[in-house]
Amino acid sequence: MRRDIWQWGSFTLQYISFAGPKPTKEGRRMDLHAMRHSAAHVMAQAIRELYPNAQFAFGPETETGFYYDVKIPGGAIGNEDLPKIEKGMQRIAKGRHPFVRSEMSRDEALKYFGSQEFKVKALEGLLAGEKTVSLYEQNGFTDLCKGPHVEHTGQIGAFSVDRIAGSYWLGDSKNEPLQRVYGLCFPTMDELKEYKTMMEEARKRDHREVGKKLDLFSFHEEGPGFVFWHPKGLTLFNTLISFIRDENDSRGSREIKTPEILSVDLWHRSGHYDNFREHMYFTSAEEKPYAVKPMNCPGSILVYKEGLHSFRDLPLRLMEMGHVHRFELSGVLHGLFRLRAFTQDDGHIYCAPEQVEGEISSFVDYVFHVYKIFGFEDVTVFVSTRPEHSMGADEVWESSTNALKSALEKKGVAYKVKEGEGAFYGPKIEFNVKDCIKRNWQLGTIQVDFSMPERFELDYVHTDGSRRRPVLLHRAVLGSLERFLGIYMEQVVGAFPPWLAPVQAAILSVTDNQNEYAKEILAALKAGGVRAELDVSGERLNKKIRNAQLAKTPYMIILGEKEAAARNISVRLRSGENVNEISTETFVRTVGDLSASRSNVLWPVLPS
């Protein structure tokens, strides 16, 4: 598990119910942190029993348990060791061995841990300033540790040794590689089981599997990190774009489109060359250097600079379905979540300084509105401050960060601060949503930028005729459309609402005798704007239904003798319910209405 809940490309489950101390079956109040930390020590002991020469680095708790970074000189821990380690841990836990704290001077500790190279490094590095250090011992195993721990190993609750992964001393790939052994630990067995069930659920929802099963997209060796959209996936993608386009239009945004490859000079001027180069693709033509755009702002700025702007034009809201390329290390690619090229619903708002707050305020409303439509009701807001790698004066950073905070405060929107997580050109607000299995995802963002307007000498004519510098706001509601679709696929496990479903209706003839009628119905549905497919495969109805059901098709139009004779249709909903013998017009109108309102409902009033 990663330490931070908003990270994507992976996810972190938050177990709210475990936020604080909790009584165990022993009736004691136990601190979960101490419990997990203690479990790490017990695991270390179990590992040492298996590999007496194991070298231990750090073993902290995580959000779902703990891990320990280990090196086995001349060997490695294998998957087959995990059950052994777990057994060892169970034995130690059963022994109810007390955790005994002691202190010694740093010099003594250096001698004491002489054979543990990482403990020595820790004492010489991180702990160099300490006079004394604390140790914890259980059952003959002593570790350097500041604690606290539970009283004895019997208080550790339910745990399991989960998996093994690579890591480095101090997390730096230049340092020595270590093995990280992850463990899960919860107060009770029920909670451990619940977590494991949830992980199983998450695996089943994996958008890469959904995409394959529903024939939405694929990946190929020939283009690692680049998605290939299939017809059904692209229908989804285009439907999403048309949705967000409508939302933008109704908020006064004008759409533009700018080139994907632009002169390197532009990227020097924008600061991307200095601050973002390692993520950029470069090319050349006629011996002139170009870069493939990793962001859309410079293109938008060129559009703004074309012509003179009056204060009356502001705020000028431009937006672009910008397809950007960003080089990513091969090891981080992950389905639609982490690509090397993706499409942003990327807006750039040029406004007067006094308009910033109002723009932010209405953007917050916009974001909440859209997320709700997708069933993301639980939104967390973060303000990210100046990162190390950045440009601009401190005062400007401070005032723009304050502008963000004050806009949120005036709206009464609660937020948390993420120090040093802003963009290189300005601070930002990030919007996180929680999906239905409690995973957090970062989606939208709005960023204040005083820097680009300066670099590109943007201006507008003020009321008094003087030239003023506008503020640039960068904003995205969905972020990466590809990634958003991946998240949403996992949210609904491929069962898209009618308005998004690539195939809205599957027309199933009961026997071949209805195939002609089925073709008529197909034409009628298509004419009515319903995305429909015909199944005249000669399979039995059961099989046709099964196929449509596995494809998560919202509506199955069943056409048998009865319907053909009465010239009506029967609808089986994805939910299993039926709306029998209605007119094609009623069906088209109903699906149309539900789609127009982006409803999640399959049918307005379910038959009883």
Add this chain to the structure above:
RNA sequence: GCCGGCGUAGCUCAGGGGUAGAGCAGCUGAUUCGUAAUCAGCAGGCCGUGGGUUCGAUUCCCACCGCCGGCUCCA
């Protein structure tokens, strides 16, 4: 990029130093059937790529590519 694992038919997966198997999907035929898999037959693979070891490699070794899980990074 780094650490570890994996790569066999369109998909899911068995197998294993003597040259490959299942289920589903596909094709053909029969069946014409009312709410989650009709039956039978056929076809389908340079066992990721390139080297090496060997009489012989898909199997063992090495390198590369890709994928998966992590580290780091990130939309």
